[in-house]
Amino acid sequence: MRMLWLGLIALCSAGALSPAQAGTMFLGGYPSQLMVIDEGKGAVTQEVDLKTGLPMSMRLSDDQKLLYATTITTSGIEVMDVATRKIVNSFSLNTPATHYRFTGGVPDRTGRYFYILGTKIDKGVDSYRVSKQQFMVVDLQEKKVVRTAELEPDDQKFSYRGVLMLSPDGKTLYAFRDKIIVVNTADLKTVDHFDLAKPDFPGMQDVSFGGGVGRLQKPGQFVSLFETQDPYIQNKVFGIARLDLDTRQFTFTPIGPSPKALSGLEVSPDGKSGYTVAINGDLGNQRCEFWSFDLDKNKALEKSEFQCRRRFYFGISGNGRKLYIYGAGFDVAVYDAKTLKPEADWQLTHDTTISGMVIIQ
Amino acid sequence: MKHLRPVNRKAERIDQAASMIEEDVVALQQQQPPTPPKPHVPMGCTLSFSPGWEVDAGGGTAGLCQPVERDIYDCYVTCFWPVQVPDHVNYSPDWASNCAIATKDWRKLDLVFP
Numbered sequence: 001m002r003m004l005w006l007g008l009i010a011l012c013s014a015g016a017l018s019p020a021q022a023g024t025m026f027l028g029g030y031p032s033q034l035m036v037i038d039e040g041k042g043a044v045t046q047e048v049d050l051k052t053g054l055p056m057s058m059r060l061s062d063d064q065k066l067l068y069a070t071t072i073t074t075s076g077i078e079v080m081d082v083a084t085r086k087i088v089n090s091f092s093l094n095t096p097a098t099h100y101r102f103t104g105g106v107p108d109r110t111g112r113y114f115y116i117l118g119t120k121i122d123k124g125v126d127s128y129r130v131s132k133q134q135f136m137v138v139d140l141q142e143k144k145v146v147r148t149a150e151l152e153p154d155d156q157k158f159s160y161r162g163v164l165m166l167s168p169d170g171k172t173l174y175a176f177r178d179k180i181i182v183v184n185t186a187d188l189k190t191v192d193h194f195d196l197a198k199p200d201f202p203g204m205q206d207v208s209f210g211g212g213v214g215r216l217q218k219p220g221q222f223v224s225l226f227e228t229q230d231p232y233i234q235n236k237v238f239g240i241a242r243l244d245l246d247t248r249q250f251t252f253t254p255i256g257p258s259p260k261a262l263s264g265l266e267v268s269p270d271g272k273s274g275y276t277v278a279i280n281g282d283l284g285n286q287r288c289e290f291w292s293f294d295l296d297k298n299k300a301l302e303k304s305e306f307q308c309r310r311r312f313y314f315g316i317s318g319n320g321r322k323l324y325i326y327g328a329g330f331d332v333a334v335y336d337a338k339t340l341k342p343e344a345d346w347q348l349t350h351d352t353t354i355s356g357m358v359i360i361q
Numbered sequence: 362m363k364h365l366r367p368v369n370r371k372a373e374r375i376d377q378a379a380s381m382i383e384e385d386v387v388a389l390q391q392q393q394p395p396t397p398p399k400p401h402v403p404m405g406c407t408l409s410f411s412p413g414w415e416v417d418a419g420g421g422t423a424g425l426c427q428p429v430e431r432d433i434y435d436c437y438v439t440c441f442w443p444v445q446v447p448d449h450v451n452y453s454p455d456w457a458s459n460c461a462i463a464t465k466d467w468r469k470l471d472l473v474f475p
Contacts, residue, residue, distance in 0.1 A: 029461065030434050030457055030460070030461060030462075030463075031457045031458050031460070031461070032458075033461075053454065054438060054449065056438075072438060072449070072450060073449065073450070073454050074454075127371065309431075310432065311432060311435070328431045328432050328435065329431040329464065330461075330462045330464065330465075348462075349461060349462070350461040350462060351431075351434050351461065351462050351463055351464075353434075353435075353438070354435060354438075
């Protein structure tokens with residue numbers, strides 16, 4: 001009976017998204033695949049094998065023609081042509097004596113260079129030497145790291161995990177962590193810090209950080225939820241920040257006191273509606289809610305509790321009408337973005353990795 | 362530890378790394394609120410009780426990943442529970458090569474002998 005019910009709601013969900021509106025979703029799968037999913041059908045339509053191993057992050061180029069995936073098994077970078085689903089570049093940074101650790105990166109507009117943040121591990125005669133955290137520039141043609149620069153000592157205390165963004169003119173790199181680090185790409189030197197932290201979401205790591213793995217809503221602008229904390233009573237407040245990547249200016253509109261944890265902001269294609277997941281309580285007392293926002297007025301609108309998993313990721317459909325909960329398993333739970341109620345459960349062909357979700361229309 | 366001092370370069374690097382995570386002197390207003398103590402959860406080759414498995418970090422059993430296979434792969438990759446599952450990055454990159462969905466195909470996981 002339960003299967004029949006799930007089948008019926010899956011059918012209704014598929015009908016709600018006509019093929020013209022349906023997008024194509026990419027999800028990382030174990031052990032070394034990218035799953036291509038038709039949002040209209042709610043099913044995997046193609047699998048792309050990654051030679052360098054297990055996908056840990058995905059990043060769409062600004063023109064949405066190339067998909068960059070990083071892998072952890074051999075610290076690889078794979079570039080897929082979105083139209084043909086063919087891997088057009090694939091290599092590993094690791095050598096027998098040197099390994100790299102990084103979780104994601106951002107390509108420049110020329111498609112020649114790929115910026116990452118991570119560490120380098122050199123194998124010595126009697127020990128492994130782990131470098132400090134570095135910004136690294138990978139030449140995608142020469143298939144190796146061509147420039148590096150260590151982070152400042154104060155920035156070494158936080159994990160190297162975090163989303164990177166590049167300004168459209170390619171002159172400024174942003175690292176979103178406990179603070180926003182502003183870096184000059186010419187010499188990889190840190191030139192500024194913004195005291196805004198990405199929301200703390202245990203297990204979410206660096207995926208789903210606004211608009212689907214760092215997708216820009218407008219060229220040159222990054223919109224997401226951020227938290228800030230006053231230095232006296234440490235009152236954490238969350239709000240919506242809009243960062244102009246070229247001018248390095250940001251505006252922050254506070255909305256209210258932070259819950260225990262917030263996911264990033266997922267934004268509808270028209271840029272008017274935003275959604276996040278708020279978590280209160282911990283472990284057995286964990287409670288999860290969808291929150292919706294009016295981004296024109298920077299105002300919270302609705303909230304609705306849902307049964308959350310112990311560890312999960314959050315995404316939005318290409319047309320902005322569905323919300324997705326996925327991760328720690330092989331299914332995607334689908335919710336209606338308007339009512340915030342469950343609609344369907346899509347079963348995939350692989351367990352999903354923590355590489356996040358990329359959707360194209 | 363204050364009576365110990367590094368005598369070679371390797372020890373100096375360890376000392377530097379440790380000093381980076383030590384607490385600094387801060388004004389009272391800048392102190393973070395104290396975190397409540399957590400139960401001691403033993404770790405061992407066969408007696409491992411860890412988050413997402415038998416008990417969570419708070420010692421509770423509610424809200425765990427069910428079945429446990431739903432969460433097994435990210436333990437494998439991020440090495441958060443190094444005892445219970447092989448280590449993907451260093452020693453056992455092929456452990457899950459034949460198992461796309463752990464919940465359904467866990468019998469296809471490779472055997473690892475230490």
